Amino acid sequence: MEAGDIVKFAVFTAGKADKEAYAEVKEEITALRDRGKELWNQAWKTYGEDDIHQQVEAMNDTAWAAEELYRLTERFDQIYKEKKREKGLLDFSDIEHEALKILRQPEASEEYRSQFRCIFIDEYQDSNVIQEELIGCIARDNNVFMVGDVKQSIYKFRLAEPEIFLNKYEAFRNNAVPDSKKIDLNLNFRCKGQIIQSTNQIFQSIMTKGSTGITYDDDAALHKGLDYEGELDYPTLLHIVDGKAGMDEADPQIAELKTAELEAIQAARLVKESLGKPIFDCKKNEIRPLRKRDVVILLRGVKSYGDLYAQALMEQGIESFMDNSDGYFDTLEIQTFLNLLRIVDNKRQDVALLSVLRSPVFRFTISELAEIRAVHKAGSYCDALEAMAKGGEAAAGGNQPALADKCAAVLEKLALWREKASFMVLADFLQMLLTETGYGDSISAMVGGSQRLANVNAMVDKAIQYEASSGKGLFGFIRYIEALQKGKVKTGQVKMIGENDDVVRIMTIHKSKGLEFPFVLIGGLGRNFNKRKETAKVACHKDLGLGLRRVIPEHHAYQKTMIKALIDQKLVQDDMAEEIRILYVGFTRAQDRLILLAGVKDGDKFREQKTLRLPEDGQGASCYLDMIFPWTEGMEITYSDRSLMTALQREEDWNKAQALARMVTGWEETGCEPELEEEIHRRLDFRYEDSGRNELKTKYTVSELALGQAKEEDWREAFDQRPTFLQAKELTGADRGTIYHRVMEVLPFDRQWKTAEIRTFVEDMVKRELLTEEEAKLILPGRISAFFKTALGKRLIRAEHVRKETSFNLKMERQGLPITVQGTIDCYFSDKDGVVLVDYKSNFVDNRKEEEDVQRLVRRYRPQLLIYKEALEKISGQKVNEMYLYLFSAGKAVEIFEQEERSQHDDTKE
Numbered sequence: 050m051e052a053g054d055i056v057k058f059a060v061f062t063a064g065k066a067d068k069e070a071y072a073e074v075k076e077e078i079t080a081l082r083d084r085g086k087e088l089w090n091q092a093w094k095t096y097g098e099d100d101i102h103q104q105v106e107a108m109n110d111t112a113w114a115a116e117e118l119y120r121l122t123e124r125f126d127q128i129y130k131e132k133k134r135e136k137g138l139l140d141f142s143d144i145e146h147e148a149l150k151i152l153r154q155p156e157a158s159e160e161y162r163s164q165f166r167c168i169f170i171d172e173y174q175d176s177n178v179i180q181e182e183l184i185g186c187i188a189r190d191n192n193v194f195m196v197g198d199v200k201q202s203i204y205k206f207r208l209a210e211p212e213i214f215l216n217k218y219e220a221f222r223n224n225a226v227p228d229s230k231k232i233d234l235n236l237n238f239r240c241k242g243q244i245i246q247s248t249n250q251i252f253q254s255i256m257t258k259g260s261t262g263i264t265y266d267d268d269a270a271l272h273k274g275l276d277y278e279g280e281l282d283y284p285t286l287l288h289i290v291d292g293k294a295g296m297d298e299a300d301p302q303i304a305e306l307k308t309a310e311l312e313a314i315q316a317a318r319l320v321k322e323s324l325g326k327p328i329f330d331c332k333k334n335e336i337r338p339l340r341k342r343d344v345v346i347l348l349r350g351v352k353s354y355g356d357l358y359a360q361a362l363m364e365q366g367i368e369s370f371m372d373n374s375d376g377y378f379d380t381l382e383i384q385t386f387l388n389l390l391r392i393v394d395n396k397r398q399d400v401a402l403l404s405v406l407r408s409p410v411f412r413f414t415i416s417e418l419a420e421i422r423a424v425h426k427a428g429s430y431c432d433a434l435e436a437m438a439k440g441g442e443a444a445a446g447g448n449q450p451a452l453a454d455k456c457a458a459v460l461e462k463l464a465l466w467r468e469k470a471s472f473m474v475l476a477d478f479l480q481m482l483l484t485e486t487g488y489g490d491s492i493s494a495m496v497g498g499s500q501r502l503a504n505v506n507a508m509v510d511k512a513i514q515y516e517a518s519s520g521k522g523l524f525g526f527i528r529y530i531e532a533l534q535k536g537k538v539k540t541g542q543v544k545m546i547g548e549n550d551d552v553v554r555i556m557t558i559h560k561s562k563g564l565e566f567p568f569v570l571i572g573g574l575g576r577n578f579n580k581r582k583e584t585a586k587v588a589c590h591k592d593l594g595l596g597l598r599r600v601i602p603e604h605h606a607y608q609k610t611m612i613k614a615l616i617d618q619k620l621v622q623d624d625m626a627e628e629i630r631i632l633y634v635g636f637t638r639a640q641d642r643l644i645l646l647a648g649v650k651d652g653d654k655f656r657e658q659k660t661l662r663l664p665e666d667g668q669g670a671s672c673y674l675d676m677i678f679p680w681t682e683g684m685e686i687t688y689s690d691r692s693l694m695t696a697l698q699r700e701e702d703w704n705k706a707q708a709l710a711r712m713v714t715g716w717e718e719t720g721c722e723p724e725l726e727e728e729i730h731r732r733l734d735f736r737y738e739d740s741g742r743n744e745l746k747t748k749y750t751v752s753e754l755a756l757g758q759a760k761e762e763d764w765r766e767a768f769d770q771r772p773t774f775l776q777a778k779e780l781t782g783a784d785r786g787t788i789y790h791r792v793m794e795v796l797p798f799d800r801q802w803k804t805a806e807i808r809t810f811v812e813d814m815v816k817r818e819l820l821t822e823e824e825a826k827l828i829l830p831g832r833i834s835a836f837f838k839t840a841l842g843k844r845l846i847r848a849e850h851v852r853k854e855t856s857f858n859l860k861m862e863r864q865g866l867p868i869t870v871q872g873t874i875d876c877y878f879s880d881k882d883g884v885v886l887v888d889y890k891s892n893f894v895d896n897r898k899e900e901e902d903v904q905r906l907v908r909r910y911r912p913q914l915l916i917y918k919e920a921l922e923k924i925s926g927q928k929v930n931e932m933y934l935y936l937f938s939a940g941k942a943v944e945i946f947e948q949e950e951r952s953q954h955d956d957t958k959e
Contacts, residue, residue, distance in 0.1 A: 058086055095614045104611045111597040111610060118587070118595070145179050152186035161187045173197030175209040178591075191228040199263060200256065203559060203631045205623065211630075215262050237637075238274035239565050244643045245271045247285035247684060248636045254680040256633065261626040271637070281329040281336065287645045287686045289575070289674075290315050291652030294690035306691075309576070310357055312648035315689055316572050317361035318697065319644055320344055320553060324367075328567050328641040339641075341367060343567040344553045347635045349673075354573060355555050362553055363500070371555040378534050382492045382501040385410070386508060387530060389482065393466045394523050399430040406434075409491035411459055417452055435460065470523045476512040478523070483509075558635045569639035571632075574673040575647035578628060581620055588616040625670065632673055647674040652688060745863060751872035754863075755912035785827045786891035788820065789937055790875065792833060793889060794854050795819060798845050801837045804830045832937045841887065841933055841942040848878035848885075859920040874917050883930035886917055887942075894939040903936065903943060910934055914945050 061078060063071035099107075133139065139147070152158045168188055170176070174197035176184075184193065199218065202211035221231040237245055249270045256265040263269060292308030306314075325338045346358055346369075355371050362369045378384070385408045388401035396402060406413040425433035438456035470478050483489040483505065492501040515526050558571075588596040596613030609617075636643065649655040655674075670676045796802070796810060807830035814820045836842045845851060855874045860867060876887040890910065894902045918929045932945040 056089055058082060095609075095618075096611060107599045107608055108610045108612055110599050114597055114600075115595050118597075145183070149179060149183055149186070152183060158186045162189060166192060168193045170195045171197070174199040174202035174211055174214045175204045175207075176213050177208045177210050178213070181210075181213050196234075200252075200265075200269065200630055200633050201562065201637075203562065203627060203634055205627050212262065233268045235268065235270065235272050236274035237271040239640055240271065240273075240637065241275060241277060241282045241641055242273050243282050243284045244636070244639050244641075245273050247643065248633070250683075251636070251677050251680050252629075252633055255676050256629055260622075261629050275331050277329055277331055279329055281327055281641070283642045284685050285643045285645065287647070287677075287681055287684055288315065288319065289652065289655075289686065289688050290646070290648040291688055291690040292648060293651040294653070294688075294692070296691055308648040308650055309354060309573075310361075311691065311694060312572060312575075312646060313354075313357035313361040314364075314694060316346060316358055316570055316646055317365045317367065319570060319646070320346070320362065320367060320568075321365045323568060323642065330567075331640075339568055340551060341553050342551045345561065345564075345566040345569055345638065346553065346555045347558050347561055347569060347571045347638065348555070348573050349558060349576065349631070351555060351557055354576075358555050358572065362555075367553055368550075369553040369555055370550065372560070378530070380501070380504055382505050383508065386488065386505055387527070389486070389488070390479075390523060390527055393463060393470055393482075394527055396460075396463050397429060397431045402431055402434070406459070408488075410486045410488050411455075413455070417455070420452065421456065475516050475520075475523065475526055476509050479509045479512050558631050558638075561638050562634050565638055565640055567639075567641040568644075569635070569642070570644045570646055571635045572646045573648075574645055574677070575649045576673075577671050578624075581617075581624055588613050588620065590616045590619055593619060628673070629676065632676070645677070647672075649674070652690065745866055745868065747867075748869045748871060751870060751913050751916050754861075754870055755910075755916055784824070788824045788827055789833070789891050790854075790889055791820065792828060793875070796833070798848075798851055801843070801846060802834050804834045807831075807833045832940065835940040836935060836937070839935075839940075839942050841885075841935065844880055844885070845876075845878055845887070848880045851876070851878040855921075855924070857920045857924060859916065859923065861916075861919075870916060870920075872913075872917065872920065874921060877921055877929075879927070884921065884925060884927050885931045885933065886914065886921055886929050887933050887935060888914055888917065889935050889937065891937050894936055899939060903939065903941070906934065906936065907943060907945060911945055915947065 061071075061075075061082075096104075133143070152161065165187065168184065170184065170193065173195040195214075195217070197214055199211050199214040202209055202214065205211070217226075218231065220226050221229045240248070249265075253265045253270065256263050256269075258264050290308065290312045292311060323339055323344070324341065327336050328339050328343070329335075330337050348354055348358070351371060359369045359371055378387075385404060388398075388404040389408075389410055391398050391401040392405055403418065405411060406418060407415070421433050421437050422430065425436040428436075434456050437453055438460050440453075466478075466482065469481070473481070489502055489505065492498060492505065495501060511530070512526055515529055520526060520529060554566075586598055590596075593612065593616045596610060596616040598613060599608040599610055601608060792811060792814070795814065796807075802810075807828075811820065811825050811828050811830065815822055815825050837846065852874075853876050855877070857872060857874070859870045859872070861870050862868065874886065875889050878885055878887075888910065890906065892906055894906075914932045914934070918932055921929050934943045934945060935941075936943065
């Protein structure tokens, strides 16, 4: 038997006199009739296709499984309780149940009942069964006061039972409970009149007895409590973003955006347009401009969508706060920086490579990237990049030398960074990449630059934590980060601002409960509900019980039983009732302005399908917009599509271009009042006094301060002072200087060492692993023994006190500002002539122009020794009488005087 054989739907006709009137309502009546047929067919398919005996048989066939599931659950509960008891643990549920056990003892309940004159319960709509039972154990007949709003019961997922409130409300209203009274506190002192009007208009239609168990009558409706009647009582606005319309006229970038992204962009524009507009602050009884901290964007959930709103606000220059523990690895700056690390580790990763080439790190244009691939079509993109670098000019007919050089520079830098990554501390390497690539500066200059830079700097902190936990190397760090992403470890962005700052807040409707804001924008109203799946094997309900699918092994099939179908339907109804109450909470957070925002994939299709709905048809709505749209008559509704957004974007881009041009060419033609023009010039032309001081650091090494910034060759030479684990690589002249210093630090200054003795001593240092064999080969023992033959060396042997490798931090001034200078003194000693300072240098001295080279080194290192002198005098409290450079290459000690013209060789003074 078919559904149509049981119920026949009448066909409506109208007489000639009624045709005109019928035409006006025909569309609505047809829609209601079609919806009625749809609901009847659904009900018949679920409950009517099998006769009652077959349905009973199907339910009986699941009885054994239900009993076994009950037994397993009960046994699990017993084992779980035993394990907690063994460990002396309680969870929150245990506390409630143990308290109830105690209070069910008449003596205990009586004792507590006598202690309380009155019991006050707030948020009563969110009570659950056990809490109600606890209150009943200690309450008397007339001493309980309950306050709540069942329309705001949104915690059913925490086992809240709004039915407790509803049952008691109905009983009190009907005087079914002695000594009871119901008082409706429905005066609203938060919302202005227009918000109250639109809230009542919507919810008296969708919050019904059938949909939520609530009758939204005059007692439940909001009544205006504020006496404000001015023009700043703004109407509620419904804004619908059409994801399909205007595609042909849209810019390519806007055409590629998803509907959710378009919605977020529109939300940011609506917020920007509203900032600064006047509102009447009823608490202060004054008119004031709308500030960022007055604005909240409410979403059903912020995961995956909240970041879109935050990004859109950031692009409009509006700071926002979202208390979210996710999203760190999804930010553009972190994705790009991770891709940079990936290609430093292994450049043959095309997606990562293209990402970094296009980024501010290398700044390739799309045309350049396409040209590289067009010239070299075979192989990976890395192969194409290498081919272009090696033979790009020839391959492109001689027209691409600049692009070939650019590709070669990329490969050269990647090779250099890969080498540095092999021996640098990981955190130092990441910081070096940020500085050397200029990536840190680039993201700082973007909108929200401070947040972006803080996010990337947090990656450096993660590298420190990784190495502190025995992690090693760049490859391991990348795998560690990928493991965090794969494991979905919650990692939020660095919080640069807090919830109390002047920022726009983005939060879930749940978190907004109990709060109020002058401006509320509820977004995502067109997003489909995350409906409960009806394909689950087991369904449970507190009233209806347990429902299981019937399994039919011989047919390799299963059948939904009547009880499971009823439970599934009831759970969906409960979920939809909760969604309606959640929406009500969102509406009632607004004080001055309420904007409703929904994105739809196809606006034309949406308008065709959204016809009048049955008030109790909760299951028919797929999103909030479905619920409210039929009841928005008289409400201001606006639509936007991609073409409109393109026009707005072009206008914004033009304004930015004009502002940039004015900043470059000047503001002579401002067209504004003279006072305003004068203020513009004052601000843009302002210069701080001693602006050069901004380039000062607070801490310097002696070399930085005395020698200035090293040239590229000096930097590379200094960087080549590699750690000892790189023995397989060729050591440089800079390494030789470090090794000589190490020998002089360890060597006792107790006698005049001979060359053979020095050689033996160096071999012993190798055995003690103070030097490697490769490092020892760089030592020329004769140069060290020559030091002890000089007058300076002989004085050192006879000296009373000798100190080596003395580190210091010295406070100094530079350009009138305090700085700290850090350095290490090679050696100093004291004898009858006073304190003597010695600094070793291994710089090459050409025998053919020895005097010239020596004077060059004296000029170069005198400022350094003068800083050492100042530090040593403050450390020792004694005056430094003499300063010497000892040049291993020349075998000579050179005395340094404070005045250049007094410098001279001193090989004989004893």
